[in-house]
Amino acid sequence: MINALLIDRTRSSPKIYFDPASNVFEIIGESRPENVRLFYEPIVRWLDDYSHEITAAVMRGQQPIKSFNIDIKLGYFNSSSAKFIFDMLHKIHQFYDLGIDVKANWYYEDGDEDMKQAGFDLSEMLDFPFIYIATPAK
Amino acid sequence: MDSDLVLLSYCGKIDFETHESLIDQAKNLPELNDVDLIIKKRLIYIIIEGLENIYKHSDNHQKPNQHNYEDNFILRSTPEGYVISIGNLIGSRKAKQLKQKIEYINTLNPESLKKHYNEIITNGLISEKNGAGLGIVRIALKSSNKINYSIAEIDSDTYYFKMWVDLPKSLKHE
Numbered sequence: 001m002i003n004a005l006l007i008d009r010t011r012s013s014p015k016i017y018f019d020p021a022s023n024v025f026e027i028i029g030e031s032r033p034e035n036v037r038l039f040y041e042p043i044v045r046w047l048d049d050y051s052h053e054i055t056a057a058v059m060r061g062q063q064p065i066k067s068f069n070i071d072i073k074l075g076y077f078n079s080s081s082a083k084f085i086f087d088m089l090h091k092i093h094q095f096y097d098l099g100i101d102v103k104a105n106w107y108y109e110d111g112d113e114d115m116k117q118a119g120f121d122l123s124e125m126l127d128f129p130f131i132y133i134a135t136p137a138k
Numbered sequence: 139m140d141s142d143l144v145l146l147s148y149c150g151k152i153d154f155e156t157h158e159s160l161i162d163q164a165k166n167l168p169e170l171n172d173v174d175l176i177i178k179k180r181l182i183y184i185i186i187e188g189l190e191n192i193y194k195h196s197d198n199h200q201k202p203n204q205h206n207y208e209d210n211f212i213l214r215s216t217p218e219g220y221v222i223s224i225g226n227l228i229g230s231r232k233a234k235q236l237k238q239k240i241e242y243i244n245t246l247n248p249e250s251l252k253k254h255y256n257e258i259i260t261n262g263l264i265s266e267k268n269g270a271g272l273g274i275v276r277i278a279l280k281s282s283n284k285i286n287y288s289i290a291e292i293d294s295d296t297y298y299f300k301m302w303v304d305l306p307k308s309l310k311h312e
Contacts, residue, residue, distance in 0.1 A: 011158060032190065034154040076183065076186060076259060076264055078181060078186050078187060078190060078273075078276075079187060079272030079273050079276045080273075083258070083262060083272070109175065110177040111176070112175055114180065121256065125256055125259065125260055137175065
């Protein structure tokens with residue numbers, strides 16, 4: 001099985017923790033890395049590799065995972081990050097085609113209607129229903 | 139008497155670290171403690187995108203005796219809201235592109251602006267400067283206002299770009 005992906009959080013980039021073994025997938029923090037491509041391309045590549053692994057298993061008649069839940073908890077994300085976040089979620093959504101029940105949990109601070117709306121917008125663009133979860137206001 | 143108040147300002151080279159420091163300072167301004175969460179977040183977003191615009195796209199055309207043309211950022215509080223302004227040197231090609239871009243964005247109503255933003259998200263490419271061409275669009279979206287700007291010629295290949303947006307203190311009917 002593919003190794004987990006762990007990128008520690010910094011003040012300008014989110015924690016990324018994708019662990020197939022425990023079925024935990026989460027993006028937590030703020031996203032405005034100095035080099036957005038350098039930050040996100042390895043993550044997108046990891047998702048491609050994971051997708052290939054699952055596809056190969058499905059073609060062998062196996063069902064390595066039945067469900068995939070990703071938690072997205074972003075405080076701020078800049079416009080360059082928005083593009084990569086869209087690309088990541090697009091790849092994740094494609095797991096549906098492999099017979100996997102895919103869920104995205106979009107967290108937002110209670111009162112932050114803009115962040116909630118950002119989730120709605122991404123969901124609509126991807127045709128990928130999200131679950132919206134309000135967290136207590138800080 | 140209500141009057142304008144400078145909450146935060148910086149003049150000098152704005153690199154990534156400076157951008158981070160200014161964002162931290164803005165988030166922790168005591169004057170923003172009682173501001174509605176949505177307004178505060180929109181303000182921070184405008185600052186993030188505005189400062190990023192400088193550190194990614196400012197052209198270092200500094201020549202001797204051009205100390206008046208440093209990167210510049212000011213956050214002001216006014217009775218109506220906030221004014222976020224940025225300034226930096228740019229070359230002639232960028233000056234032309236920015237003018238066209240801002241003038242186009244300023245023609246769009248909120249719905250068209252959002253559609254334009256979403257189109258770039260879904261179909262756009264990340265440039266060599268790691269930009270998606272979205273920063274200014276996002277500033278317009280977050281401020282719900284036209285983008286004010288000026289581009290002053292310094293010499294044939296150097297211009298000083300200034301941009302400022304107004305962010306109202308209260309939410310309009312949205």
